[in-house]
Amino acid sequence: MIHALATLVIGLMIGYLGQRSRICFIRGISHPYLVRDFGPAVALAGLSIGSLTGFLTFGALGGYVPGFPHLLETPGINLRSPMLFAVIGGLGVGFFSVLAGGCPFRFHVMAGEGRKAAATYLIGFYVGIIYFSAIVIKVLKALMESIG
Amino acid sequence: MNRGISMFIVAFAIGSLAALAQAFLGVAPPVAYGICMVGHPRDLLVWMANGILGTRFAIQPVSVEVPVLTAIGVLAGSAISAAQRKEFRTSSVRSPALTFILGFLVANFALILGACVLRAVVFAAYGNLHMIIGFLCIVTGVVAGVEYLKRKGSASQ
Numbered sequence: 568m569i570h571a572l573a574t575l576v577i578g579l580m581i582g583y584l585g586q587r588s589r590i591c592f593i594r595g596i597s598h599p600y601l602v603r604d605f606g607p608a609v610a611l612a613g614l615s616i617g618s619l620t621g622f623l624t625f626g627a628l629g630g631y632v633p634g635f636p637h638l639l640e641t642p643g644i645n646l647r648s649p650m651l652f653a654v655i656g657g658l659g660v661g662f663f664s665v666l667a668g669g670c671p672f673r674f675h676v677m678a679g680e681g682r683k684a685a686a687t688y689l690i691g692f693y694v695g696i697i698y699f700s701a702i703v704i705k706v707l708k709a710l711m712e713s714i715g
Numbered sequence: 716m717n718r719g720i721s722m723f724i725v726a727f728a729i730g731s732l733a734a735l736a737q738a739f740l741g742v743a744p745p746v747a748y749g750i751c752m753v754g755h756p757r758d759l760l761v762w763m764a765n766g767i768l769g770t771r772f773a774i775q776p777v778s779v780e781v782p783v784l785t786a787i788g789v790l791a792g793s794a795i796s797a798a799q800r801k802e803f804r805t806s807s808v809r810s811p812a813l814t815f816i817l818g819f820l821v822a823n824f825a826l827i828l829g830a831c832v833l834r835a836v837v838f839a840a841y842g843n844l845h846m847i848i849g850f851l852c853i854v855t856g857v858v859a860g861v862e863y864l865k866r867k868g869s870a871s872q
Contacts, residue, residue, distance in 0.1 A: 571781045573740035574755065577732050578788015581750065585789065586796035588725040592832040596857040601865075606722070611836060613726025618747075619840040620727075621734025630738025633746060636842030653849035656828025657835070660821060661856020665864065667817040670832040671752040671825065674818070675786060679793025681803040687811050691818025696757045697764065698819070699826045700772040707827065 581672075582679055591673035593664045651714075652707065733837045742783060744776050747841040751834035753825040755785040828853075 584590070595610040626632035664670055667688060669677070674692070677685035729750065736742035736749030748754060758778035764770045777783065797803050808814055825831050828849050830838055835853060838846035 570741040575784040578785040579792035582789035582792025586793040609723040610726040613723040614730040617727035617730025618837040621731040625738030638842035657849040657852025658856040659824025661853040662860040665860030675789045676793040679790040680797040684808045688818035691815035695819035695822030
C-alpha cells in the first residue's frame with residue numbers, strides 16, 4: 568500500500584516540477600542535434616547523475632538496491648530477444664517521440680495543463696498500452712520462443 | 716534562476732526520487748522502476764482491466780495487489796501548478812488522428828523496450844547494459860526523426 572501512496576506523492580511532485588520547468592527528455596536529445604541548443608540536454612545529465620547518486624547513497628544507507636551496478640552482472644551482448652527488443656523499442660520510441668514532439672512524461676504534464684493535443688496523445692498512448700498487453704506481448708513471446 | 720540550472724536541478728530531483736522510491740518506499744521489483752511513464756500507467760490500466768473485465772494481462776510484481784499511481788499524480792501535480800500560474804491551455808488539436816496514432820506507437824515501442832525515456836536513463840544509470848544500448852537506440856531514433864522532419868520540411872517548401 569505504501570508504494571501506491573509513494574508513487575502518488577512522487578507523481579504530484581514531479582508533475583508540479585515538470586510543469587514549472589517544462590522539462591522534456593526527448594527535447595534534451597533533439598535540440599542539441601537540431602539547433603545546437605545544449606540547454607535542454609542538462610535534463611539528461613541531471614537525471615542520470617541524480618539517479619546514480621540516489622542509488623549509491625540510498626544503497627549505502629541500507630536501502631533496497633539489489634545487484635547494483637548491473638553492468639557487472641549483465642551477460643555479453645547478443646542479438647537475441649531482450650537485446651533485439653531494446654534496439655527495436657529504442658529506435659521506435661526515439662523516432663515517433665520526435666514526430667509527436669516530446670517524451671511521455673512531457674505529454675502527461677501538458678495534458679495536466681489542459682492541452683487537448685496532449686490529451687489526444689495520451690488517449691492513443693493508453694489504447695496502445697492495452698493493445699500491447701492484449702496482442703503485441705503474445706507476438707513477442709512467440710518470437711522469443713522461435714529464436715530461442 | 717538560469718534555465719539550464721533549474722532544469723538540471725529538476726532532473727536531478729526526479730532521478731533521486733526514482734532511486735528513493737525503489738530503495739525505501741517499496742516501488743520494486745523490478746529494479747529501477749521508481750518512476751516510469753509507460754510502465755506505471757500500464758500497471759494501473761492492466762490492474763483495472765484484470766479486476767473489472769477479468770482479463771489476465773501481464774503486470775509488474777509491485778502492482779499485483781495495489782497499482783502504482785504515478786500517472787495520476789503527474790496529471791494532478793501539473794494541473795495544480797498550471798492553476799497556480801494561470802497557465803491552463805485548452806488549445807485545439809491540429810491533427811487528432813495523427814496525434815492519437817503517435818501516442819499509440821510510442822506506447823507500443825516503449826513497452827517493447829520496457830521503459831519510457833525517463834526510466835531508460837534511470838535504468839542505464841543503474842548499470843543495465845540492455846538499457847544503455849536501448850538509450851543509444853533512442854538517441855539514434857531521435858536523430859532519424861529530426862532528419863525525417865527536416866527533409867519533409869524542405870520538400871514541402
